[in-house]
Amino acid sequence: MKRRAFLQAGGALAISFTLPLEIHAQPALPPRFQNINAWLKVHADGRVTFHTGKVELGTGITTALSQLIAEELDTSVWAIDLVMGDTELCPDQIGTFGSLTIMLAGPQVRQAAAEARLALVELASKRFNVSSDQIRTADGAAFGPAGARATYGELVAGGSLDRPLSGKVALKTPDQFKLIGKSIPRVELPAKVFGTHRYINHVQVPGMLHGRIIRPALPGAEPLRVEQGSIATISGARVLRKGRFVAVVAEREVDAIRAARELKVEWGPAPAMAPHGNVQAMLRSAPATDRELIKTGDTAQAIAAAPRKHQADYYVPYQLHASIGPSCAVADVGPEGATVWSATQTSFNTRHSLATLLGMKPEQVRLIWVEGSGCYGQNGSDDVSGDAALLSQLAGKPVRVLWSRRDEHLWEPKGTAMTMRVSAGLDGAGNVAGWHYQVWSPNHALRPFFGMAGNMLAGDETSMPAKYLQAGADRNAKATYVFPANTTTLHLVDRSPIRSSSLRGLGSPQNTFANESFIDELAALAGVDPIEYRIRHLKDERAIEVLRAVRELARWETRPSAGKRSGVGRGVGFVQYDNVSAYVAVSMDVRVDPQSGSLRVQRVCVAHDCGLVVNPDGVRNQIEGNVIQTLSRALFEEVQSTAQGLQSVDWASYPILRFTDLPDEIAIRLIDRPTVRAVGAGEPAASPIFAALANAIFDATGARLRTVPFTPERLKAALAARPAAA
């Protein structure tokens, strides 16, 4: 059934597309990237500048990519200087998202470095007048017979490695690795600890103004009256407008802040109220496009014929990326072209959309990426880049825009709410005979793809068209378990009631919450140990191995999860991320206080298999971050909204996890597979957390929590709803 997919969103036409493959396709690189020279430069002092389209989001890829380059080049990690995400210098390796950097860009980067090493070997062979097979490379130098030695800097001698990529140079094999697989300390970390690391908010351009954007409580409202006089006494402050875009600029930042606070704007009515009340019910009844993801066997018949049946509904609300640093960008727009400094995850796509916004060709815009606060998906970075670009065009001067805390909470594209329903029938042995999974989800990808300016707030406010990808709802909708009959259906909600885009894992944590809670519910119904029950329904050896590994790590006591009432319990959750990527199993120990409804997570165990591990400590850091960040989402986080607008405006109205909420311990076992393709670790461990915690609460109390966040009120209500104890 295909329903209307054309929607009015804030004045601009938004069209949904269900073509998620487009965003994973590697773009064809310009011809110059067929030459080593475009990828890297070897300097006289032996330092290597390497150009990559991938960017550092705080996950440590500067170090991991440097390891890959240094490994193939036979030089030191510390000799590598990465230039990241600059559209003039770097190749478009698609954006930095989806835990795809190591998986997709890793091989490209290694190939370029390996070819450079071969070119250096040939230079050495000429210099020493011996054949190439007599040259050895190590530590940034080439060695020939009889003590002949030349550093890479000496070999290149101020020139460049102007050679076409052959595509035929063999990469190192695991037995040759010196750096891959080592916990090399993070290269940019000391500067962050000494306060000298340069972030996007530190970018200064001569003559730049400071800008702040004034936005209404409800998206789409028209500014009816803007009282310039209300900021007349503030030094150098003035108002700039275009369409619904209203901003102030001033020479000093403190004046811009004051002007934004004091400017009086009368807003007209908005096209729609903010969603309020039962968002879950709203999503279930919203216009949607349905897509059958899996249809194996006759599920309806299998469930109808089963001696035991079960059904449950799950919900995860809108949640924030909640970056600690509000988004910032600087733009210098002239009549002929523009330069925009941005912390975007998608330099090339955002550059294209900025060009549309400015009425320019993409080649006229240079986007220079600069690291921002951690983003965990699409926070406000793209929007603020549009703000700065448009404002600089209106002002005729370079402009820096820094969002306030309130701006970031209110205007970052939210992590998407999703609601799931799962039904199953169990056969006489307690195994799943039929499995019916449904998910209702708005889109997860409002990123500025396709050169669309309306995907950014400033574009929307100046009536530019938007076009979003209907992507992410399917992520891990399909359970990894093998069932005789399985129907899995996506209900792709045409319009997100709250503007939303990619948050870590897209739909995976939500879908995994439903899949992994429900399989646990079935295990309890069947009276079988939850890990044993999962393994019964798995065929994939790596999936089974992570579950066995976490069972051992947690010293799991095999038992049916009947739902004791001791208040102390342990749950498990499993995912193969995106159904093709890393395998993760998590166990969680929890202690519940039934009086207050509060709970403490005591110990978390994670078994993690992401193939070849490039930097074990880096992967551990990502796993710990995924576990704790998702615990925060599980326990505390829900965007609050009334008809008058969003009410989550700061850290008091949208609390996140604090140090006193931490688990006592996170134990991690990495299953390293040096000969298996490396896949990312930036997201996978987030996915099983909601379910592992819900399953632990069930094990501790017999109460099932099916709505995130697991607040004390919800926990007490679930405890009260339990059947009387036997």
Next chain:
Amino acid sequence: MTTITVNGRKHTVQSPPDTPLLWVLISELGLTGPKYGCGLAQCGACTVHLGGQAVRSCSVPVSSITQAVVTVEGLGTPERPHPVQKAFIEAQAVQCGYCTNGMVMTSAALLASNPRPTDAQLREALNGNLCRCSAHMRIVAAVRKAAEVSA
């Protein structure tokens, strides 16, 4: 005109007297250590030392300052790191690093007043500092290590 001492150097403030210290540090002194996170004293990214105490520079009017200000740049350097900074690097207790300034400054002030904090005291002292990348476990481990080393 207000005069403040920052990292041992005197500075005459140009901004209006009610300007929060943070904006003076960023806009006038060009410091990159203290970060703007919320402007509401809710997150701790802007933490500096004022007379040895950890304070939220986003919420202190510059004209009210009478004691010496130390920022993370004045706490230690790569050549002479503060024990907390050394421990953060050893424990790799950072992801994006935006909150790191506040974590380091709050921990350094804690250890100055309580050199051997219990785990509970440590978590309590850091409770007003938010970290979204969620490097919390490593931060706790780093501060514990710094306490052991300095004691």
